[in-house]
Amino acid sequence: MFSRYGTLKNAMCGLGLVALLLLPFIIPTFWLRIFTGVSLWVGLALSWNMIGGYMGYISFGHGAFFGVGAYATALVMAHTPIPFGIAILISGTLTYLFARMVGYLTFRLNGTYFAIGTWAFAEMMRQVVLLLPFTGGSYGMRLPPVVNEGFFYYVMLALAVAVLIFSYFIFEKSSFGLKVKSVREEETAAQTLGIDVEKVKNQVFALSGLFPGVIGGAYAYWITYIHPDSVLGPLIADQMVVMVLLGGIGTVFGPVIGASLMYIGNRIIWVTWGDSSSYLVILGLAICFIIRFLPEGLIKLPIRESLRRIGVGARQAIPNEEVR
């Protein structure tokens, strides 16, 4: 723990955080927006990872929580004087409760059926928003514009870091996390060891619906224009799934890596070709290749091994010491 390697690691983390905090003063707005987007997707990917990675239930419907959060914030801010900070918390609470309800219903299913169920449910939500009288239907909704890229960068960064810390402590370090993993590994055995499987599944699903709600709200205020296809379209959930798969499902840092690479890649393609359809081609191919050749994600690539070999040498002297 207090080896040179560990100190080095902590120092790197601290340095990275300082760099992230200073970013708005260093880089131009264009790049700041990209980093805001990276934070947004890191938060979403980590949220999906709670249910998809730790719980082992693939949800194709998580876009719904993002979209409902976005609409909730938009509606609250359009019709009441409630400030943004509280509006996104309201959105989060709402999507948490909403996820509780959806989970309660959908956990009658498992495996592939669960995946299809969540997908059907999310598509249903998109149709509902298109048809409701107060959401603007297919015209979408506008929010009061705020031009302060630095502000949104910090909001998204804070949210992403919050989800990261939450994931780490709840799923990697707490006994609740151990319960969750045991249910993923063997539901029947977990039950006979005294774990209320239904309760655990519902809790995790609700938690993984809470954060996308908050982030969705922040997104709505950032982008200032939302539309059923942009915040409730299937692409939102798809990207969450792919980012997690790319980085490494069921790990803390996998989704961070996956989301960062995917989003930056997306922007580069967008800037280079100027349209979004070629992004779909690459996204699709990426999904196929990752699953076929790298099902455990980038995080399982033997980078650490090779780093060790080329001379982060402190590790080699004490080979038995593990980073725990």
Added chain:
Amino acid sequence: MELIIQTLVNGLLIGGIFIMIAVGFTLAFGVMDIIDFAVGEWVMLGAFAAYWLQTLVHVDPLLFFPVIMLTFGAAAYVFQPVLQSVINIKHRSAALMALAFTFGLSTFFRGAALTLWGFNNRNIVTFLSDQSINILGITLPALRVAATVFAVIITIGFMVFLNKTKTGVAIRAAAENKTIAGLMGIDGQKVARTVYAIYAALTSLAGVFIGSIFSVNPDMGLRYTAFAFFVVVAGGMGSFAGAIAAAILLGLIASFVSVYVGGAYIFLILFLFLYFVLLFFSKGILGKGL
């Protein structure tokens, strides 16, 4: 009264097209244990194949449907081992990896079509377009009748194939129980490839009809994926009779909702129905599923 009958007939005729998708999709699910998210994209590609056949070669695509079917069948036969290798991946959630893989395929096809051909709608004109039959005040568009007749012929032909030929029996055996079929000397790999080829051929044919009846655009796939899921789920996952019944039911719902409730509500009602059928009748509307 006439309106009701007309709506009913329309529904049955749409349902006829869905049967084509339903039969192949159900079979692929039964044999390969895979739910193909890309099913709608096969429909879209089938429709585009018809469109380009008409535009570039100047032939009536409806007359050349065997060419399209064979092409798609062959392509699928060649591609299937890749899909199979994904299904066989050793992973904690292998089935879901396969699902996500087909999801990637679907995104790829859609993206490629959008990039190559753009967002606009195109039309296919066949010798049956604009023709219709009138019986007692009920209008039967010739194309839809042809599609339904085709669907029925193909389904019957298919049933005969499954029950009377050696390959057909092998397929049914594999769908029933792969391990035992393997022990009986059935080459599971070959059966799976054949099934995937048949599935792609049938789905592309459905695409030809759908493209001719409605129109062709790269974004059309998603709704047919939704329809196909509806059909297998409501049909009870792997049951042929259930899938056919569900296809007809789907046609009727679409037709009645658009006349009596409004076209905008079709998808809401379909997904609502799909969700609750999934939750409460996991064995399908006929209760015959796995």
Added chain:
Amino acid sequence: MLKVNKLDHCFGGLRAIANFNLTVHENGIYGVIGPNGAGKTTLFNLISGIFKPTQGEIIFDGKKISGCKPHEIAKLGVARTFQNLRLFNDLTVTENVRVGILNRQSNKTWRDTILDYTASDSRQDDIIQRLLDLVGISVRSADKAGSLPYGMQRKLEIARALATQPKLLLLDEPAAGMNPKEVMGLVDLIRSAKREFNLTIILIEHQLRLVEALCEEVTVMNFGQVIARGTLAEVQNDKTVIKAYLGEGEVG
């Protein structure tokens, strides 16, 4: 301690358990034997709450547990192992046992839930160490459960079940796939576990060597029914039992 009354369980039209009765007294070791498909594992699934009985009741410690959820039954003090191992393969050996310990701490606050594992409670570690020592797999404590050899996996399942502090332990074919020497080791293990934790045990087993060494009463099942009960020697001479094992025609 455990009383099974007129238990019935049907799968569709098949009656897997029919009019089954069993009385278990504290501190005993009971054996359940019978041909394959006799309904033995179904019986365990009913007691541990994985299946709900079609009819009849199961009383444990004076409480009716038939109809309760598996985790509720586990909290009352019933633990089990599985015929086809159900370990948490991707978790380490230690973590597998730790999941069992979680059961003991039902009235904890949220704060504890989040922080205890981080603090790596030394008392918990002691319990885990003791259990792993007892079953003899502590050398592999940091390995993934799925990577253990078969025999060790069986022992880990027992350790994990013991971690819940059960009063009643159900062992489903604990000696499956073991050679005679390993079986005798298992006999010692079960005996010392019973002594140390004051257990009552019901075990399903095909290896009569193990049944003979441990069980004071044996229940023989066939087609979901009790066909004989008594000591092993008694039931081995029972005509119906011989018939059940050898088939109708061969008994003169």
